[in-house]
Amino acid sequence: RELLQYDEDTSGGIMATEYISIKSDMDVGHTLSFLRKEAPDAETGYYIYVVDDNDHLVGVVSLRDLVVNDFHEKIEYIMNPDVVYIKADSDQEEAANLFKKYGFLTLPVVDDENKLTGIITADDILDVVEEEATEDMHKFAGIVPLEQPYFSTKISSLWKKRILWLLMLFIAESFTGKIMSVYQDAMQAFIILSFFVPMLIDCGGNAGAQA
Known part of the structure; x- marks a missing residue:
């Protein structure tokens, strides 16, 4: 109590x-x-x-x-x-x-x-360290931290945690890829636009981590 x-x-x-x-x-x-x-x-x-x-x-x-x-x-x-x-x-x-x-x-x-x-x-704090490290890894991958161990979490719960971010990433990447394909000539003329390429690659990496 x-x-x-x-x-x-x-x-x-x-x-x-x-x-x-x-x-x-x-x-x-x-x-x-x-x-x-x-x-x-x-x-x-x-x-x-x-x-x-x-x-x-x-x-x-x-x-x-x-x-x-x-x-x-x-x-x-x-x-x-x-x-x-x-x-x-x-x-x-x-x-x-x-x-x-x-x-x-x-x-x-x-x-x-x-x-x-x-x-x-000290043995109590070891559990905390593991829990915090797992939470940080989830955040690093753009995943909403889970309340239970990964393999104990239901598929429906995993789907709810990830589907919104996956949709946002896929939509953003689709638009970005379309824009880059349309403005290829502009990118060749203005090199500064190439700095947006890593953002596109990161979206793909985040989508992979989510999946």
Whole structure:
């Protein structure tokens, strides 16, 4: 129910709510004991996010930081306060770009009040990258992006997605070809008209991609 308030193509729509958060006044020993209890049910335990009493995101500490520090060391002294995060209503492609830029295993998601609401993991973002790449390829070919995998899409749906563009391309190419055949002499006299030839070839290429 919590996730349904976000659109499916936003960071909030793909985040997991099974994350681990701690308070900055906890020490390393207490935190490790807490992890033994909570980590089995969490999405991932590589990064532990630090929040204040109002659940505002204030820092992050890695599992490595906990292992190498003394049990009595306070979290506030070993945490990194400069946390890279993303808003819950941000597009999922923006989250994918952050993973690509920083090489994260997880990315925290916050609401408009900077309260921690969930995390996005690397395996979640792989699905997003594949989905966005497929959508970009469809757009590159002049095809309306499909909502389902290509081979799972009905023939009628594929026909509806392409028939309008195919008709427009065929009509445009027919007119362009007719005009070029009529004005062959003019094209020889005015070389600048030859610059329209690539447009005709591109129409043919787009028609082929659509088909």
